[in-house]
Each structure stands twice: as structure tokens, then as C-alpha cells.
Amino acid sequence: MKYEAVIGLEVHAQLQTNTKIFCGCETRFGEDANTRTCPVCIGMPGVLPVLNRKAVEYIVKTGLATHCTINPSSRFARKNYFYPDLPKGYQISQYELPVCEHGYVEIVADGKVKRVGLTRIHLEEDAGKNLHQAEGGASLVDLNRAGTPLMEIVSEPDIRTPEEASEYLKKLRSILRYIEVSDADMEKGNFRCDANVSIRPTGSTEFGTRAEIKNVNSFKFVQKAIEYEIKRQAQILDEGGRVVQETRLFDSSKGVTFSMRSKEEAHDYRYFPEPDLVPVVVSRETVEQIAKTIPELPDAKRTRFVQDYGLPEYDADMLTQSRALAAYFEEATKRSNQPKVVSNWMMGELMRLMNAEGKEIEDCPIMPERLAGMIKMIGEGVISTKIAKTVFEEMYKSGKDAETVVKEQGLVQVSDTGAIESIIDEVIKANPAQASDYKAGKEKLFGFFVGQVMKASKGKANPDMVNQLLKKKLSE
Amino acid sequence: MELYQRTIHELHNMLKKGETTSVAITDSVLKRIDAVEGKVKSYITVTADIARAQAEAADKRIKAGDTSSPLLGIPIAIKDNMCTEGIATTCASKILGNFVPPYNATVVAKLKQAGSVLCGKPNMDEFAMGSSTENSGYFITRNPWDLDRIPGGSSGGSAAAVAADECIGSLGSDTGGSIRQPAACCGVVGLKPTYGRVSRFGLVAFASSLDQIGPLTKDVTDTALLMNVIAGHDPKDSTSADIPAPDFTKALKKDMKGLRVGLPKEYFIEGMDPQVDKAVREAVRTLEALGAKVSDVSLPHTKYAVATYYILATSEASSNLARYDGVKYGYRAASPKDLLDMYMRSRDEGFGPEVKRRIMLGTYALSAGYYEAYYKKGQQARTLIKRDFDEAFKTVDLIATPTAPTAAFKIGEKSADPLQMYLSDIFTISVNLAGIPGISLPCGFTAENLPIGLQVLGRNFDEESIIHAAYAYEQATEWHTRKPTL
Numbered sequence: 001m002k003y004e005a006v007i008g009l010e011v012h013a014q015l016q017t018n019t020k021i022f023c024g025c026e027t028r029f030g031e032d033a034n035t036r037t038c039p040v041c042i043g044m045p046g047v048l049p050v051l052n053r054k055a056v057e058y059i060v061k062t063g064l065a066t067h068c069t070i071n072p073s074s075r076f077a078r079k080n081y082f083y084p085d086l087p088k089g090y091q092i093s094q095y096e097l098p099v100c101e102h103g104y105v106e107i108v109a110d111g112k113v114k115r116v117g118l119t120r121i122h123l124e125e126d127a128g129k130n131l132h133q134a135e136g137g138a139s140l141v142d143l144n145r146a147g148t149p150l151m152e153i154v155s156e157p158d159i160r161t162p163e164e165a166s167e168y169l170k171k172l173r174s175i176l177r178y179i180e181v182s183d184a185d186m187e188k189g190n191f192r193c194d195a196n197v198s199i200r201p202t203g204s205t206e207f208g209t210r211a212e213i214k215n216v217n218s219f220k221f222v223q224k225a226i227e228y229e230i231k232r233q234a235q236i237l238d239e240g241g242r243v244v245q246e247t248r249l250f251d252s253s254k255g256v257t258f259s260m261r262s263k264e265e266a267h268d269y270r271y272f273p274e275p276d277l278v279p280v281v282v283s284r285e286t287v288e289q290i291a292k293t294i295p296e297l298p299d300a301k302r303t304r305f306v307q308d309y310g311l312p313e314y315d316a317d318m319l320t321q322s323r324a325l326a327a328y329f330e331e332a333t334k335r336s337n338q339p340k341v342v343s344n345w346m347m348g349e350l351m352r353l354m355n356a357e358g359k360e361i362e363d364c365p366i367m368p369e370r371l372a373g374m375i376k377m378i379g380e381g382v383i384s385t386k387i388a389k390t391v392f393e394e395m396y397k398s399g400k401d402a403e404t405v406v407k408e409q410g411l412v413q414v415s416d417t418g419a420i421e422s423i424i425d426e427v428i429k430a431n432p433a434q435a436s437d438y439k440a441g442k443e444k445l446f447g448f449f450v451g452q453v454m455k456a457s458k459g460k461a462n463p464d465m466v467n468q469l470l471k472k473k474l475s476e
Numbered sequence: 477m478e479l480y481q482r483t484i485h486e487l488h489n490m491l492k493k494g495e496t497t498s499v500a501i502t503d504s505v506l507k508r509i510d511a512v513e514g515k516v517k518s519y520i521t522v523t524a525d526i527a528r529a530q531a532e533a534a535d536k537r538i539k540a541g542d543t544s545s546p547l548l549g550i551p552i553a554i555k556d557n558m559c560t561e562g563i564a565t566t567c568a569s570k571i572l573g574n575f576v577p578p579y580n581a582t583v584v585a586k587l588k589q590a591g592s593v594l595c596g597k598p599n600m601d602e603f604a605m606g607s608s609t610e611n612s613g614y615f616i617t618r619n620p621w622d623l624d625r626i627p628g629g630s631s632g633g634s635a636a637a638v639a640a641d642e643c644i645g646s647l648g649s650d651t652g653g654s655i656r657q658p659a660a661c662c663g664v665v666g667l668k669p670t671y672g673r674v675s676r677f678g679l680v681a682f683a684s685s686l687d688q689i690g691p692l693t694k695d696v697t698d699t700a701l702l703m704n705v706i707a708g709h710d711p712k713d714s715t716s717a718d719i720p721a722p723d724f725t726k727a728l729k730k731d732m733k734g735l736r737v738g739l740p741k742e743y744f745i746e747g748m749d750p751q752v753d754k755a756v757r758e759a760v761r762t763l764e765a766l767g768a769k770v771s772d773v774s775l776p777h778t779k780y781a782v783a784t785y786y787i788l789a790t791s792e793a794s795s796n797l798a799r800y801d802g803v804k805y806g807y808r809a810a811s812p813k814d815l816l817d818m819y820m821r822s823r824d825e826g827f828g829p830e831v832k833r834r835i836m837l838g839t840y841a842l843s844a845g846y847y848e849a850y851y852k853k854g855q856q857a858r859t860l861i862k863r864d865f866d867e868a869f870k871t872v873d874l875i876a877t878p879t880a881p882t883a884a885f886k887i888g889e890k891s892a893d894p895l896q897m898y899l900s901d902i903f904t905i906s907v908n909l910a911g912i913p914g915i916s917l918p919c920g921f922t923a924e925n926l927p928i929g930l931q932v933l934g935r936n937f938d939e940e941s942i943i944h945a946a947y948a949y950e951q952a953t954e955w956h957t958r959k960p961t962l
Contacts, residue, residue: 039579043799045572045680046559046581048713078795080842082819089798139815141803270842272851275684275792277714 003199005230006207007159011172013151013182014190015058021125021149022049033142041147043087048276055149058181059123060282060290062151063100065179065297066118070287074099076274081267084141085128095271098122099280106299107167108317116168117156126150162226166219174298174321186218193222197229209243213257216250225250229257301326309339318347324361328368335372345371353396365399374402387411387459415462424473427452438474479504480641484698488546491538498549502531502593505551509642512962517617518637520556521564522596527551530593537591546701548591553643555634556597557604559678560584567680568612569602571800571807571826581678583647583689583706590705595643598633602828604654604682606630607900610891611830619661620960621926625884628658634692635662640962645693645702649679651686652785653904656916659692660879660929663918666692667699670937671911672717675710681796683789686908695956696947700724727940728947732766735945738773738872743903749882755920755928756878766948773872775864780857781906782898787841787854794838862910869935874945877903879916879929903931913939917946918955
């Protein structure tokens with residue numbers, strides 16, 4: 001049978017506040033265990049939480065950037081369960097009344113724009129970390145992370161393919177980075193994803209039984225885990241079985257998901273309103289003030305890039321993934337006036353070189369004005385596109401501008417008729433058999449001669465002129 | 477008269493005039509503790525050395541001419557569920573037997589700032605759960621008026637210490653009557669302020685939406701003086717009200733002119749000790765004689781108060797007490813097999829039976845499938861109870877009731893029957909559910925010479941009217957001057 005997947009994602013994003021959500025401890029990491037703690041975040045008797053207003057500002061900003069309704073009053077709730085890294089025996093989260101609801105995020109899937117709905121975004125505190133010692137079996141607890149502010153962003157089950165899931169996550173990360181509320185770094189654990197996956201016969205409108213895949217830690221693994229999960233569920237249904245509602249984990253080395261606990265063993269979190277905190281009140285004025293701090297977002301930028309620069313959706317989507325990348329593009333385009341050429345260079349050579357080193361655009365050794373300078377030199381015929389690749393690599397390595405590289409390495413394009421003609425003469429002289437074959441009608445050999453001439457000129461000969469002059473000489 | 481017998485305001489006047497010193501007062505109180513503590517057993521910890529050091533510091537301040545703080549140099553006891561930096565804070569529980577907080581509760585810091593002397597940490601029902609102090613994980617405190625009887629609870633140690641002159645004043649906490657009922661049992665004055673009037677920071681939580689710290693004192697003037705120190709907004713407690721606290725001593729007026737007092741018919745019930753009924757009605761006649769206008773009011777949802785309270789308070793408690801898991805501090809069972817074994821045995825061995833009972837009740841009430849029927853219903857009933865008071869306070873300024881249906885009962889009399897015990901709080905519980913302030917003050921004695929308490933309730937953040945009425949009544953009577961023989 002043909003199946004369609006129904007996927008909803010829950011993302012936990014760490015907010016980049018200076019201090020924790022309910023106390024004044026710093027949110028810095030990599031410090032010695034339990035040094036970024038105080039009586040509040042380690043849950044000592046009698047202490048009380050006080051809400052970090054910056055966390056509220058950040059979640060409101062996120063809600064506005066994802067078209068959510070901002071609730072004028074929302075509530076914290078306690079989620080009760082026992083675990084050593086949870087010092088109070090409950091997590092302060094939100095349940096019935098989150099800060100943000102009913103939003104959406106746009107993704108580009110199959111070249112088309114698609115909306116993925118957001119059910120809610122709420123605030124909560126992170127737990128600490130258990131450290132299990134290999135020898136002796138002792139377990140230790142580090143509470144530096146306990147109380148770090150998190151946003152939980154819950155999508156509607158609008159996602160249909162693993163690729164869409166990956167696009168959605170990338171877009172979400174990009175938005176969070178644009179508005180500077182989270183560095184959304186998955187590797188550092190600042191952006192964690194749980195996926196709810198079910199399948200149903202294509203065309204059906206009912207939902208199948210879902211499995212929740214917990215804490216997958218890279219975009220690639222999210223995609224892989226969902227791919228595997230769809231196949232697994234399809235196989236069960238094809239064999240006449242039933243999918244069990246359960247929590248599963250992804251084993252990235254084997255590429256499979258496996259059962260963690262079934263619904264019967266699921267926790268009863270006994271949520272109830274947190275009596276130590278008053279409702280979170282966000283006034284209309286506050287919302288308006290925060291709205292003013294939101295920059296042009298990826299979707300708006302993408303649309304503008306398509307309209308103003310005539311870029312294809314795909315290029316526009318790629319180039320707006322980060323503010324810095326988009327700014328780089330606009331700067332290089334402003335100085336060269338050749339948007340598609342800039343886009344090609346950025347998405348081609350530039351990305352290739354930077355990805356190889358794991359660099360971000362912020363660390364790019366070629367400034368946008370220098371890329372523009374090089375593109376101008378191509379336009380003016382000073383260097384060929386082919387030579388430009390060599391020039392570009394050298395610019396990237398040395399940090400020098402195109403003119404210097406070209407001058408130093410003598411890479412200026414040869415456009416002198418006499419010089420090119422003499423190279424052509426030598427090539428014809430060195431290949432008399434091919435020359436006579438060509439003249440006898442073997443026109444395919446023209447390419448061979450172009451190649452030989454370019455090789456002899458070390459690639460510097462102006463290709464258009466080579467074509468023109470070669471034709472003339474070979475027909476003499 | 478011995479120094480330990482005096483009130484805060486009397487001693488403050490003596491200190492101001494140079495008639496005594498804080499060291500002399502403190503020594504007098506410590507000697508009194510030595511003399512009677514064996515019988516009463518008010519304290520879990522007596523902080524004699526700290527008290528002497530603080531007394532010396534207070535005397536230095538006084539010598540330098542600083543006598544502006546009425547609490548300066550006065551020995552105060554602080555219930556053992558309020559965190560005291562560097563001093564054991566046990567909540568009368570084995571599970572916190574070794575717990576020494578690295579911070580002060582806001583009220584403790586404020587008292588310290590005011591220059592008061594900490595003389596000790598009184599006994600209580602474990603985690604403030606109880607009405608008799610019999611639920612202490614350590615020992616039973618006895619009523620100074622009759623050593624075979626309970627001092628009330630949960631702030632039984634705080635009340636007994638004041639009644640037995642083992643301190644000059646004390647702080648208690650009140651979740652369902654835990655200041656007022658022991659005050660009534662021990663014949664002292666106890667005020668539960670409006671929820672949010674006094675910071676809860678550093679008060680070990682029992683039921684966060686109901687807990688409130690308040691003073692237990694020898695008279696109403698001292699109540700006002702202690703309130704002046706502890707009341708006020710605290711940025712560390714999000715539920716503390718951001719409204720300025722008044723000077724409560726301005727409310728100490730000798731007549732009741734212009735005050736309207738309501739008597740709720742639901743509070744004068746069958747099963748109440750006729751001696752209590754009589755004493756309270758007599759007290760109301762005194763208020764009338766002082767100029768109060770007395771009328772009947774109705775609080776129709778009173779009958780749901782005890783049930784509502786035991787759902788909401790236990791629900792919150794089940795969550796608040798989850799942190800005592802043997803991982804970070806407090807008691808941990810010896811050589812646990814694994815994590816679950818450590819959790820279960822640490823909690824089983826660390827908590828007493830009443831605490832366990834309430835954790836189980838609360839866990840049940842919050843469970844999936846029961847939440848709607850219990851916790852949510854409880855919240856709705858709480859709203860109705862609150863509205864009863866809002867309605868009543870449209871026609872009256874104050875409400876007068878008995879504090880408890882009987883005077884102090886015998887030790888062991890009710891401990892076998894938790895439901896009977898829960899009914900000791902029948903007149904005090906609604907007040908916490910509504911969040912309003914209430915005071916208990918002595919209004920007579922039974923034939924067995926046991927104190928009887930009059931409870932006066934007021935509107936939210938109107939402790940002043942309560943103090944006004946209580947002071948007028950106190951000045952017109954002599955109950956507060958009686959002392960137990962020990």
C-alpha cells in the first residue's frame with residue numbers, strides 16, 4: 001500500500017539570555033561542575049523562582065517572527081517527575097496557557113512555498129546533567145545547566161516528508177538566529193528536536209498511531225530517523241500489524257530507532273499551575289515595542305531577493321538562511337550589479353571552500369567588495385571565468401584582492417590577436433595529421449584544437465578570440 | 477517582674493532609657509529556657525551563643541545612640557521552617573535533620589537588620605503538617621497551661637515559647653491555621669497576614685498558595701511592631717504584593733467606633749465546646765460595647781473548606797516535597813541498591829506518617845483522570861469560598877469567630893484519627909483559601925483554665941482594622957496578662 005507520513009516536530013531551543021530563567025546565575029557552559037549554581041537553581045528548601053523578563057521578551061519576539069498570537073496573560077505549570085538532574089522534582093514549564101499560539105513558518109519544498117503551522121511556543125527551564133562514571137558505577141550530577149531558559153516550539157502535524165522536516169528545522173533555526181534569541185546550535189545541544197511520526201494510507205484524512213522519536217541531535221539524523229520510522233511503520237502495516245504508541249530513540253550509528261518506553265509506562269506528570277509564580281502578563285505596548293526590534297526576516301528577504309534581483313526561489317532561499325549571508329550577497333551585488341553571477345559564485349566556489357573548512361560567512365577571508373571586484377574583471381574581459389576560479393582560490397587562501405593575485409601570478413587574459421595567432425600556428429604545426437583530418441571534414445576535432453591552444457596559453461587566452469581565430473586559421 | 481516576662485514594647489522602652497541591656501534580657505530568656513524547657517520542649521535548636529553575640533552587638537548599637545528599631549536587642553524565636561544561614565533548619569523532619577541553609581529567609585534577614593536577637597528555632601509539626609505539634613519528627617511540645625495537652629500546631633513550638641516566656645516574641649507560619657490555632661491553644665496573640673503581605677522567600681514550602689509567615693506575641697502592640705519589620709514587598713518572592721506596608725502601630729486605637737463586625741452563622745456550630753461559644757459571644761458583646769456595629773453575615777460555602785483545603789494543600793505539598801530525594805542534601809538511606817531504591821528508602825525513612833499521608837493524597841488528586849474531579853474542583857470551590865468573604869465584606873469591615881472549636885486537647889487524643897485532627901482547623905482554613913488576614917487573641921479561659929481564642933478576620937491587606945479591633949479588645953480585657961504557672 002502507498003502511505004503518507006504525518007510529522008509534527010517539537011523543538012527545544014535555548015534562549016541566549018545572560019542569566020538563567022528563574023535566578024541570577026550565568027548561563028555560561030564549559031565551567032567546572034556545579035559552579036554556575038545558587039540555592040534557587042539547585043532547588044534548596046524555601047527558595048522561590050523569579051522570572052527573567054529577558055526570556056519573556058525573547059519568546060514574544062519569536063512568537064511575532066512566526067506569526068503567533070501572543071497571549072496577554074499566560075501561566076507557568078509544574079511538570080512533576082523524579083530524576084537526579086531535576087533538583088526540585090518538578091520542571092517549571094507551561095501547560096494550559098503558553099505565551100505564544102497559532103503561528104506558522106514557511107518552508108520551500110519542491111520549489112514551492114509551504115506553511116507549517118505552529119501549535120504553541122512556551123517557556124520552560126532546562127534540567128541539569130547526570131554524569132555516569134565508567135568505573136565504580138557512581139553517578140554524579142552537574143546542575144550548571146539546570147534553570148537555563150528554553151523555548152519549546154511545537155509544530156502542527158503539517159509536515160509530510162523527511163526533507164520537509166529538515167527544511168522546517170533549518171528555517172526555524174534561521175529565524176531564531178535572525179532575531180538573535182538563540183544561537184540554535186544543534187551540536188551544542190542548544191536546539192534539540194523530538195519528532196512525532198505516523199503514517200496513513202495516501203488519501204486518508206485520519207491520523208495513524210504515532211511514535212515519538214526523542215532528542216535527535218542533527219538535521220541529518222532527524223531526516224534519517226524519520227525516513228527509518230516511516231519504513232518501519234509501513235512494514236508493520238503491510239504485514240497486518242499495528243503501530244504501538246511509544247517513545248523511541250534514534251541510534252545514529254545503526255540508523256535505526258528503537259523503543260524507549262510504551263504509553264503504558266509513560267509518566268503521569270501531574271501538571272498543575274505553578275503557585276510560586278504569578279501569571280506572565282504581556283501588554284499590547286510591550287508587544288509593539290518588541291515588534292519594532294524584529295529585523296527583516298528570511299521569508300520577506302527571500303521574496304524580495306526574487307523580486308528585486310530576479311533570483312530563482314532556490315537561490316533566494318539559500319542566500320537568506322542567515323542574515324550575514326544575505327548581507328554579503330547584497331553588498332557584493334551592490335558593487336558588481338550582477339546578482340545571479342554573485343549568487344553563483346557564493347553558492348558554488350565560496351560555499352565549497354568554506355564548507356570544506358567548516359567556516360561561516362562571518363569568517364570568510366574574501367570580503368564582498370573583493371568578490372565584486374573579481375566579477376567586474378571577468379565582465380571586462382581581464383580574466384576568463386576559468387582563470388577566475390584559480391584567482392578566487394588564491395584570494396581565499398591569501399586574503400589578497402583579485403587585481404593583486406592576477407598581477408602577481410600573471411593571469412591576465414591574453415586578448416592580443418598576434419599573440420593568440422602565433423600560439424595557434426604552433427599548435428597546428430605540432431598536429432599536422434589532426435589538421436588535415438579536420439580540413440577533410442572531421443569537424444569534431446575543433447574542440448581538440450581549442451583545448452590545445454588554451455593549454456599552450458596556460459588558460460590565459462581569451463576563449464572567444466581563440467574560437468574566432470582558430471576557425472579562420474584552420475580553414476586557410 | 478522578670479525581664480523574660482515582658483513584652484517587646486516594654487523592653488524597648490527600658491533599653492531606650494538605659495534601664496537594661498540586651499545582654500541582660502537575652503540572659504534572662506536563656507535562663508528561663510534552661511528552667512522550663514525540660515517541661516515544655518518548645519525548641520528544636522536553642523541558639524544561645526548566637527543570641528549572646530547578637531545581644532552584645534545590639535548593646536553596642538544602643539550605646540552609640542541607635543534605638544530607632546523597636547526590635548533592637550529583643551530575643552525572637554523563629555519557627556524551624558524558616559531558613560537561617562549557618563543554623564540548622566529541620567522543619568521538624570528527619571529528612572532535613574542535617575540541613576544547614578547557606579542563606580537567610582527574607583524575614584530572618586529583616587529581623588537581623590532590625591537588630592533582633594535569635595534565641596532559637598521552635599518545634600513544629602513536620603513540614604508544618606498538623607494541628608498539635610505531635611507530628612514533629614523529634615519530640616512533642618507541651619502546652620504551658622497544661623503539660624498533658626497539645627500546644628496546637630503546626631507552630632506549636634513558637635506559641636508555647638511565647639506563652640512560657642522562653643522568648644519575647646516569635647515567628648510562625650500559617651497554611652490552614654498554624655499560627656492562629658496554636659496562639660489560641662497557648663493564650664497568645666497570633667496574626668496570619670494577607671497572602672502576599674510577608675515574603676515567603678526562605679520559608680520551606682508546604683502549600684505555596686496558602687503559606688504565610690506571621691508573628692506570635694504576648695500582646696497586640698508587639699504584633700504591630702513585628703509586622704512593621706517583616707511586612708513588605710520582596711523581589712525574591714513573585715507572589716509578594718508590591719504595595720507599601722503601613723505603620724501598623726498607627727492602628728493601635730482604643731475604641732471600635734465606626735467598625736462593623738459580622739458574625740458568620742456557619743461558625744457557631746453544633747459540636748463546638750459551649751465554653752468556647754460563650755467566651756466568643758461575650759467577646760463580641762465587648763466589641764459592641766467599644767462601639768462596633770455587630771451584625772450577622774453568611775459564608776455559605778464554609779462547609780466545603782476543609783475538603784477543599786485538604787485537596788489543594790496536599791496537591792501542592794506533594795510537589796513541594798519532591799525535592800527531598802536524597803540526591804543533593806538532607807537524609808539519604810544507607811547503601812541503596814539503585815536510584816529507585818535510594819529514592820524510596822530515603823523518603824520512607826526520612827518522612828513521618830502524616831507527611832507521607834499528605835504526599836499520597838496530593839499525588840492522587842493531581843493524577844491523570846482525577847485532576848478534574850479533585851484539584852480542579854478544589855480550585856473552583858476555593859473561588860466560591862473567596863467570594864463568600866468578598867460578599868460579606870461588602871456589609872462589614874471585620875468578621876469575628878472562634879479560632880478553634882475547642883480549647884487545647886489532650887496529647888494523643890486525636891492523633892489516631894486524622895479526620896478529627898483536621899477538624900481542629902475548621903474555623904481557620906477558609907481564611908487561607910481566601911488569602912485574607914486573621915488574628916487570634918485570648919478571649920477567656922475554660923473551667924480547666926485553658927485559654928480560648930477569638931479570631932478576627934479582615935479584608936485583603938487590611939491588617940490595620942484587625943489590629944485596631946484586637947488592640948481595643950485587649951485594652952478592655954485582662955486575658956492577655958495571665959500567665960501559665962510552670
